[in-house]
Amino acid sequence: MTRKKYCLIFLLNLYLFSLFSEQVELNDLLKEIKAKMRWNPVTETGIIEFSRNKLVFKLGAPWVLLNYRELIPTSGVSRGHGTLLFPKDTVEKIKSAVYQEKISSPRVAVILIDPGHGGKDPGAIGTYKIDGKTVRINEKDIVLKAGLMLQQMLSIKYPDKRIIISRSDDTYLKLEERTDLANNIDLEEQEAIVFISIHANASFNKKSKGFEVWYLPPEYRRDLLNPDSVEEENKEIMPILNIMLEEEYTIESVILAKEIMKGFEEEVGGITENRGIKEQSWFVVRKAYMPSVLVELGFVTNKEEAMLLQDQGYLQRLIRGMYNGLCRFIDDFENTKGFTE
Ligand SMILES: [Zn+2]
Incomplete structure (x- = not known):
């Protein structure tokens, strides 16, 4: 037979x-x-x-x-x-x-901070006359400062986690290089990675201001599972599994986005606008196979906000908000065994 x-x-x-x-x-x-x-x-x-x-x-x-x-x-x-x-x-x-199944607790092992743009790509630009001098404010500089601040704070709080930054100077990185970096990090079975992309905004409307947090919408499908890691007879159910796995990352990304939003609100909610949580197929987030969010710190095209973003104290408050939200996410994730309790 x-x-x-x-x-x-x-x-x-x-x-x-x-x-x-x-x-x-x-x-x-x-x-x-x-x-x-x-x-x-x-x-x-x-x-x-x-x-x-x-x-x-x-x-x-x-x-x-x-x-x-x-x-x-x-x-x-x-x-x-x-x-x-x-x-x-x-x-x-x-x-x-x-x-x-041996019951082991998941932990966030890696936090990957990705300051947007860099090098030949300045990102959003605001140009202002201040005291007769022309001042140019580049998104790439603000988000680098923000990313380095966040990395330092997280390294102190979590000495046992790998806190990685995609660029620590004014370097140009292709989008693929950023996400490849994220997807090629080695993880153990129960280890998770969190991906945070940092940007600043621009608008034709010079009055637009405020912070935003973006996450990936569930309708963007892609292959999350590596076919090599799935046994031969399971391959036909891979599309279903990929959808499920993606839903899981979406849920975690939304929780992360909400926590960071709350953190911003607590720190600078009284100063600038809370523009809410948004979903978008940002390339840089879409290609990251892990809970991932993209934050917009504020508008460099709004003079008042551009000046705030240049201000060390204000930037510190923003980053503290982000840091607080992220820490809440990580602590909840680890205390509830990956939000399953
Ligand atoms: Zn940007």
Whole structure:
């Protein structure tokens, strides 16, 4: 008998067995294994989360997938009684996966700070006459100062984390070089990386002012999983897994964006405008396969704000806001095992 046939008969047996065996309702299962589930009604897939581990299942599919890697055959999950029903054999397999998997806590191991522009690319420019002299304010200079300040503060607070800056002087970097840097950092199994791009804004409207935080919208799909890290038989479900993984990064990016926004608001909310959290397909963020945000510190095209951004004290307050938000994000992430508790 070929392996394929054997598999089919095996699955059929499991299926028939499940028809006659007891089913466990979703809530009872989650309670029992102390887990949470996220459900995607479009792909009819769910992620059961326990610690930082993920168990993925798809309605009707004869498998559950552990940590996007290990495919465990089961008789599948069905719908009924207004909830999801897990056959006994599936429950047993999920439970043994839960108890076998060593529970380790995720941590943010790397913070990558990316001051925008640099070198031949000045970014946004504001030119002003001050006391008869022409003063040119470049985005690239402000964001470099800001990035270095942030790096220093984070290095003191987190001596055990790698705090990396994409440029520490007036160097020109291609966008690909920035994101390659981020994506090529070596991480251990439970280690996470956070990517922060720092920019300053420009507008034709000279009155525009304020800070913004951007994150990646969920509709931008891309391959997050490296096909080499997925076993051959799992390749056909990779598109679904990529969508799920991306949703996870989006959720984390939104939480990070909100914390940084709160930090800005606390520090300079009374001085300039809070322009809110926005979503955009910024190239530099889109290509970073990790929770990532892009902050706009303020407008260099608004004279008043340009002067503030030039001011060491004001810039320090902005960065302190960003730092406070980031630290809250990291501490929450590490204390809740990656927002799963
Ligand atoms: Zn910029």
